[in-house]
Amino acid sequence: MGGxxxxxxxxxxxxxxGLGPRSARRAALALLRQPESRMRPLAQALEQAAQQVxxxxxxxxxxSTDPCAICSDPSRERDVICVVExxxxxWALERAGIFKGLYQVLGGVLSPLSGFGPDxxxxxxxxxxxxxxxIREIILALGATVDGVTTLHWLYEKLQxxxxxxxxxxxxxxxxxxxxxxxxxxxxxxxxxxxxA
Amino acid sequence: MGGxxxxxxxxxxxxxxGLGPRSARRAALALLRQPESRMRPLAQALEQAAQQVxxxxxxxxxxSTDPCAICSDPSRERDVICVVExxxxxWALERAGIFKGLYQVLGGVLSPLSGFGPDxxxxxxxxxxxxxxxIREIILALGATVDGVTTLHWLYEKLQxxxxxxxxxxxxxxxxxxxxxxxxxxxxxxxxxxxxA
Numbered sequence: 001m002g003g004x005x006x007x008x009x010x011x012x013x014x015x016x017x018g019l020g021p022r023s024a025r026r027a028a029l030a031l032l033r034q035p036e037s038r039m040r041p042l043a044q045a046l047e048q049a050a051q052q053v054x055x056x057x058x059x060x061x062x063x064s065t066d067p068c069a070i071c072s073d074p075s076r077e078r079d080v081i082c083v084v085e086x087x088x089x090x091w092a093l094e095r096a097g098i099f100k101g102l103y104q105v106l107g108g109v110l111s112p113l114s115g116f117g118p119d120x121x122x123x124x125x126x127x128x129x130x131x132x133x134x135i136r137e138i139i140l141a142l143g144a145t146v147d148g149v150t151t152l153h154w155l156y157e158k159l160q161x162x163x164x165x166x167x168x169x170x171x172x173x174x175x176x177x178x179x180x181x182x183x184x185x186x187x188x189x190x191x192x193x194x195x196x197a
Numbered sequence: 198m199g200g201x202x203x204x205x206x207x208x209x210x211x212x213x214x215g216l217g218p219r220s221a222r223r224a225a226l227a228l229l230r231q232p233e234s235r236m237r238p239l240a241q242a243l244e245q246a247a248q249q250v251x252x253x254x255x256x257x258x259x260x261s262t263d264p265c266a267i268c269s270d271p272s273r274e275r276d277v278i279c280v281v282e283x284x285x286x287x288w289a290l291e292r293a294g295i296f297k298g299l300y301q302v303l304g305g306v307l308s309p310l311s312g313f314g315p316d317x318x319x320x321x322x323x324x325x326x327x328x329x330x331x332i333r334e335i336i337l338a339l340g341a342t343v344d345g346v347t348t349l350h351w352l353y354e355k356l357q358x359x360x361x362x363x364x365x366x367x368x369x370x371x372x373x374x375x376x377x378x379x380x381x382x383x384x385x386x387x388x389x390x391x392x393x394a
Binding site: 003004005006008009012013015016017018019023025026027028029030031032035036038039040041042043044045046047048049050052053062063064065069086087088091 | 200201202203205206209210212213214215216220222223224225226227228229232233235236237238239240241242243244245246247249250259260261262266283284285288
């Protein structure tokens with residue numbers, strides 16, 4: 001159709017989450033129309049990111065520095081740690097801009113089905129922090145999935161030996177959400193989590 | 198959130214068709230997790246495509262050779278030319294595998310609103326082919342949009358001086374389509390294009 005270079009580009013693009021074969025072709029065409037202004041810059045951005053970005057040894061975030069910008073920011077509260085599953089979750093919370101403490105990125109959740117066990121969780125730095133620093137609160141911000149809840153309970157038990165406040169994020173109706181379209185689980189959680197109006 | 202390299206990568210990815218800010222972040226994260234096995238190969242594929250891929254001077258297709266693989270394929274019928282708007286349309290027809298002739302990629306359609314006029318259409322190679330080779334049929338495979346139909350009529354007039362059969366692709370109900378969800382225009386076209394069962 002368009003030579004091996006185009007086929008290879010489409011094949012790599014189609015493996016990105018959110019892109020299928022059809023949208024990968026559209027993306028490839030859009031890039032091919034502007035090789036100098038769009039294609040080369042993207043190639044360079046990918047190469048630079050592959051070179052520069054590393055995993056923060058303290059929290060598991062991705063950044064061009066280790067420790068990451070959050071862990072090394074003196075203005076963040078250092079005695080509150082928010083535990084999240086993925087770097088994507090961390091980014092989402094940072095966009096919300098409400099949390100000013102530190103993070104611990106687990107890199108996944110306990111999942112018997114996919115063979116992701118306790119040893120695969122990135123939690124050693126969290127325990128190291130608990131041993132060496134004064135931690136006031138640990139917020140478990142895990143997804144409301146079966147594996148997320150399993151991991152939450154497992155972590156809760158693991159954290160008991162330390163005299164630290166353990167909280168979990170609230171569950172209920174998402175902002176802008178209409179009750180009509182929500183699933184029964186969310187509605188149940190929202191009713192249980194009701195509070196004075 | 199994750200350093201300037203990540204921000205830049207997300208910003209470039211989010212400009213691809215089919216990707217918004219949210220899916221660009223997901224794509225960037227997926228790539229960052231596998232810098233060597235996914236990120237670098239994509240960077241290299243983009244760089245290679247930017248270097249190798251050119252526009253075919255005969256038909257307007259994109260390929261690593263000029264003339265493109267279709268124009269230089271001796272097994273294609275050289276006396277039937279299918280006129281399409283974009284390279285994406287050409288690829289779609291090639292996937293269907295039904296057309297065995299040559300193409301002419303216009304690069305767009307006449308659009309008074311966006312200022313795309315007759316001089317912007319890539320049609321000179323088509324007239325050159327009409328002058329120098331024996332052409333039996335020209336198939337106008339343009340989109341069923343206002344601009345597509347305008348371009349079709351304009352081309353039809355332009356092609357009159359040559360003694361060549363001019364056809365246009367059929368209109369009607371798409372394969373697998375249910376009448377219930379189709380718009381009135383398509384239903385009208387399908388009724389007009391009816392034929393013995």
